[in-house]
Amino acid sequence: MATIIDIKIPKAIAAALRIPPNDARRQQLRVLKKLLKKARFTEFGQKYRFDEILLNRDPAQKFQELVPVHDYNKIYEEWWKKTLDGTPDVTWPGKIKYYALSSGTSEASSKYIPITKELLRSNSINYVRQLISVFGYEEANRKALTRGFLMLGGATDLQKGEAGWFAGDLSGILAKKRPFWFQTFYKPGGRIAAMKDWNQKLSEIVEHAKEWDIGYIVGVPAWCQMCMEMIIERYKVKNIHEIWPNFGVFVHGGVAFEPYRKGFEKLLGRPIVYIENYLSSEGFIGYKMREHARGMQLILNNNIFFEFVPFDDKNFDADGKMAEQPEALMIHQVQEGKEYALLMSTNAGTWRYLIGDTVKFVDLERHEVVITGRTKHFLSLVGEHLSVENMNKAIEEASEQFNISIPEFTVVGFPYEGFFAHKWYVATDDKVDAEALRKHIDQTLRNINDDYATERDSALKEVFLEVLPEEKFMRFMELKGKLGSQHKFPRVMKGKMLDEWNRFLEKGSLT
Structure with missing residues (x-):
């Protein structure tokens, strides 16, 4: 069997993997300037004077002065809605070909988050970075990384809009656009991945499980656990390692893993390595880069400009709604142990966009964070501040x-x-x-x-x-x-x- 180590990584990705010197502020300023230059001739860039920001001695400060903060409803109604009609050059150059349908845990109907080819390229680079980082884990089963990759994601059979775009789960878009060199390892394969019915998809995976040599699983803990339970039940085995003896790495994200750990480990025949990543519809934010790290390291040099709004009564009301002009800090201004809401500007045309997550820095030097919750998903009826x-x-x-x-x-x-x-x-x-x-x-x-x-x-x-x-x-x-x-x-x-x-x-x- 071919091994993943033999893969020749495309030159563009190989160049991007060479991480610049570890000066967080400089990295972030470089990212901001790159984004502004690329988008300066869009409608958004013209309205908010990106050229003027670029000429300023302090572009980050000028950017914060001229560009307002946005939540989804604001940026959708004022800008992204136009792109669904096929209008090009709205908040990012060109037409938007893909949208991630994101509802998360909110009550609202699906959100249409633009996915550009530049964002997909950035995500691919970060996936390769994450994969390479696993080789540095002492406890990692290296053999697992040369076996099949099971990705439990959304359907790749996307819905088509009248203007020619496609929409669906982000994981489905990523699977559909997976690079050619990944095909050898990718499971469950194109036919099963395209299925929209989740129960049918799980049943198909269970039926084919014994045919695959899975070493690496990617997905949300609850659904991965359910899948493994079904496989164990179907084949009447004691644990998942009796079916997949080379299973050694589980990559998870989206929710905290600890509440699931007890049930998850009951399904294993031996210990595995757990890697947390921070992938949202808006971008690949970070991943656990070290084996025993407390948090995930933010990716500061790959097309996301971060701002951090202190999650306090000054910047958010009791319902979690952000003030119109919140205090917004750059990476070099944050403090360890404090809670911040994330604002992101990206190469998908999001600008000072509140993604809704709150994070806390657990290692300032390495820029490692843990997700503490959501701006609107906390309880504070009487000041208990339960996150x-x-x-x-x-x-x-x-x-x-x-x-x-x-x-x-x-x-x-x-x-x-x-x-x-x-x-x-x-x-x-x-x-x-x-x-x-x-x-x-x-x-x-x-x-x-x-x-x-x-x-x-x-x-x-x-x-x-x-x-x-x-x-x-x-x-x-x-x-x-x-x-x-x-x-x-x-x-x-x-x-x-x-x-x-x-x-x-x-x-x-x-x-």
């Missing part, structure tokens, strides 16, 4: 304490007896005392979050918890039309989705 990071930590510790797998959970906040309360819905198919679990989660949150501890003795009067089978969570996502690799269960339920969740629990349907 998704806090929730994940509580679930992780509970899984260890009770030796159970908790693949999904969600939390609701509501008025209660003149004060307020939280209710946790926890998915597990293992036996557990719900009251003991509730107390453990509550106490863990008191220990790790001082604001939560203070409010639990005052306005946050009660915490409730209900244990549900995992199938309940999957069924709800199926009814929402969000069953598949690109969709994550919301960690905080609010608004319309909460109403649907309550109806589902009561009646088994959304209406």
